[in-house]
Amino acid sequence: MATQGTLFGVGVGPGDPKLMTIKAGEVIRTADILAYPVNSAGESQARSIAYPIFEDSSTELPLHIPMNVERDPAREAYDSAANQISTFLMTGKDVAYLCIGDPMFYGSFMYLAARLGVSHKVEVIPGVTSLSACAAQTRMPLAGRTDVLSVIPATLDEPELESALKHTDTAVVIKVGRHMKKVRDTLRKLGLSDSAIVVENGSGAGERITLVEQVTDDTKPYFSTILVSRRDVT
Amino acid sequence: MATQGTLFGVGVGPGDPKLMTIKAGEVIRTADILAYPVNSAGESQARSIAYPIFEDSSTELPLHIPMNVERDPAREAYDSAANQISTFLMTGKDVAYLCIGDPMFYGSFMYLAARLGVSHKVEVIPGVTSLSACAAQTRMPLAGRTDVLSVIPATLDEPELESALKHTDTAVVIKVGRHMKKVRDTLRKLGLSDSAIVVENGSGAGERITLVEQVTDDTKPYFSTILVSRRDVT
Numbered sequence: 523m524a525t526q527g528t529l530f531g532v533g534v535g536p537g538d539p540k541l542m543t544i545k546a547g548e549v550i551r552t553a554d555i556l557a558y559p560v561n562s563a564g565e566s567q568a569r570s571i572a573y574p575i576f577e578d579s580s581t582e583l584p585l586h587i588p589m590n591v592e593r594d595p596a597r598e599a600y601d602s603a604a605n606q607i608s609t610f611l612m613t614g615k616d617v618a619y620l621c622i623g624d625p626m627f628y629g630s631f632m633y634l635a636a637r638l639g640v641s642h643k644v645e646v647i648p649g650v651t652s653l654s655a656c657a658a659q660t661r662m663p664l665a666g667r668t669d670v671l672s673v674i675p676a677t678l679d680e681p682e683l684e685s686a687l688k689h690t691d692t693a694v695v696i697k698v699g700r701h702m703k704k705v706r707d708t709l710r711k712l713g714l715s716d717s718a719i720v721v722e723n724g725s726g727a728g729e730r731i732t733l734v735e736q737v738t739d740d741t742k743p744y745f746s747t748i749l750v751s752r753r754d755v756t
Numbered sequence: 757m758a759t760q761g762t763l764f765g766v767g768v769g770p771g772d773p774k775l776m777t778i779k780a781g782e783v784i785r786t787a788d789i790l791a792y793p794v795n796s797a798g799e800s801q802a803r804s805i806a807y808p809i810f811e812d813s814s815t816e817l818p819l820h821i822p823m824n825v826e827r828d829p830a831r832e833a834y835d836s837a838a839n840q841i842s843t844f845l846m847t848g849k850d851v852a853y854l855c856i857g858d859p860m861f862y863g864s865f866m867y868l869a870a871r872l873g874v875s876h877k878v879e880v881i882p883g884v885t886s887l888s889a890c891a892a893q894t895r896m897p898l899a900g901r902t903d904v905l906s907v908i909p910a911t912l913d914e915p916e917l918e919s920a921l922k923h924t925d926t927a928v929v930i931k932v933g934r935h936m937k938k939v940r941d942t943l944r945k946l947g948l949s950d951s952a953i954v955v956e957n958g959s960g961a962g963e964r965i966t967l968v969e970q971v972t973d974d975t976k977p978y979f980s981t982i983l984v985s986r987r988d989v990t
Contacts (some may be wrong), residue, residue, distance in 0.1 A: 531892075533884075535777065537890070538779070539778075539780070540778045540779035541777045541778070541779055541881075541882065542777065542778055543769065543774065543775050543776035543778075543884060544773075544774045544775070544776055544777075544778065544781065545772070545775055548978070564814065567781070578777065580811065587866065588962045589958060591791070624884070624888040624891075624892075624898075625886060625892070626891035626895075626896070626897045626898050627887075627888060627897075627898045627899065627905075628898075628899055628900055628901075628903075629900070632897040632900055633900075635895060639895065644890035644895065646891070646893075646895060647775075647892065647893040648884050648888035648891070649859070649884060649888065650767075650777060650882050650883060650891050650961075651885070651888065652882055653861075654858040654860065654861060654882035654883065654885065655765070657858075657860035657861070657882070658765075658860060658882040659856075659875065659880075660857070661860075661869060661878065661880060662860070663860045663861075663866040664858075664860050664861045664862075665861065665907065666863070666864055666866055666867075667861055667862075667909070668909045668911050668912055669862075669909070670906055670908050670909070670912075670916075671861075671906065671907040671922045672868050672904055672905065672906045672907075672924065673904065673905040673906075674904050675901070675904070677902050678904075678977070682904075685923065686904045687921065688794070688926075689919065689920065689923035689924075690906065690920075690923075704795070704917035711878055714776065725882075736809055750803060756835065
């Protein structure tokens with residue numbers, strides 16, 4: 523039996539290709555197959571970030587992975603993607619699956635790893651998250667000393683969102699998208715809106731930084747993040 | 757008047773030099789001065805990580821920054837470090853301050869930036885955090901879908917620790933060190949200890965991964981992290 527290939531989950535960072543790690547670059551240049559999630563329009567943000575370092579000899583494997591969907595169709599998509607990847611691994615090919623940010627942080631890779639990890643070798647190359655990129659661009663610290671830092675999806679219901687924001691010192695609200703109004707209202711209710719900052723596409727093309735109180739839209743791009751802090755840095 | 761230099765806060769990642777970003781490498785190779793925190797024994801983990809890419813021509817500036825101390829001595833140390841850095845910036849030198857992990861995530865850089873950011877140009881290069889490295893090494897996802905993820909310093913009092921663990925879906929307890937017993941007891945009380953994993957020095961030299969229930973020591977290295985998850989990945 524031929525040696526099987528390895529599945530690499532490769533974090534390509536938040537958007538700027540120079541925020542890829544040296545190790546991510548090495549794996550992308552040497553893998554036999556470059557897999558990545560594409561949306562229904564056939565676009566892939568992970569591919570766009572890593573594309574500057576693709577080799578001409580790389581074989582690409584675009585995989586349709588729905589975002590923001592209910593569990594059942596997502597499961598079928600992951601099953602199908604895992605099967606396609608498995609076919610390559612079985613013939614000894616190494617597959618690099620490109621992930622925006624970090625593979626283990628709100629990404630699709632963990633669902634592929636759960637399916638393929640039992641019968642295949644899996645390795646994870648961590649990446650810079652959108653959190654760190656947003657903090658860097660705004661120069662607003664994420665947390666320090668004894669702060670509890672919570673990462674809170676904007677998709678939560680209002681009471682859950684409020685509870686999560688109440689029980690932390692600093693917070694990062696992710697996946698803002700069409701939940702902008704709900705998040706702003708909740709931050710106002712808790713007296714946290716004045717210093718909160720919205721970052722759209724942190725470090726990537728189209729980056730935009732705005733105070734929450736200056737945002738008039740009720741919707742923002744999906745990859746928008748809100749930094750909320752009670753901290754006083756001295 | 758000569759042009760002033762820029763202060764770069766450079767995240768060098770969690771330990772493996774290959775987990776530095778391409779951008780961090782560029783800044784470290786071109787900065788005039790490489791500054792980094794050293795402990796009372798004169799050791800610097802940030803320097804050790806980045807050292808493989810130091811140029812012979814780089815000038816080093818070790819800065820004594822106490823860890824884990826009360827506020828007043830830390831303030832004096834930051835004031836003194838900021839003054840030393842400022843001297844170089846005033847003469848047009850670019851200073852790269854090396855930070856383990858990410859500069860805005862529980863690091864010393866934010867206190868220097870707070871002092872120097874008013875009168876000097878400051879730029880932050882985000883890095884891979886220990887969280888992402890620990891998740892990669894254990895292949896234990898940090899969070900997905902609508903999970904709230906909390907980063908909780910082990911230095912909190914037991915009631916605060918318990919409250920923070922109760923109000924989140926997944927958690928990463930950082931700075932474990934001499935608080936190992938307290939954290940283990942609290943996790944047991946909440947029924948969360950069985951799947952929790954301790955990672956010592958994630959991705960760096962001396963890395964060690966253990967189930968919390970298999971840890972018999974009451975103390976761990978300062979840079980130990982505990983991953984706690986209620987998630988079921990399918």
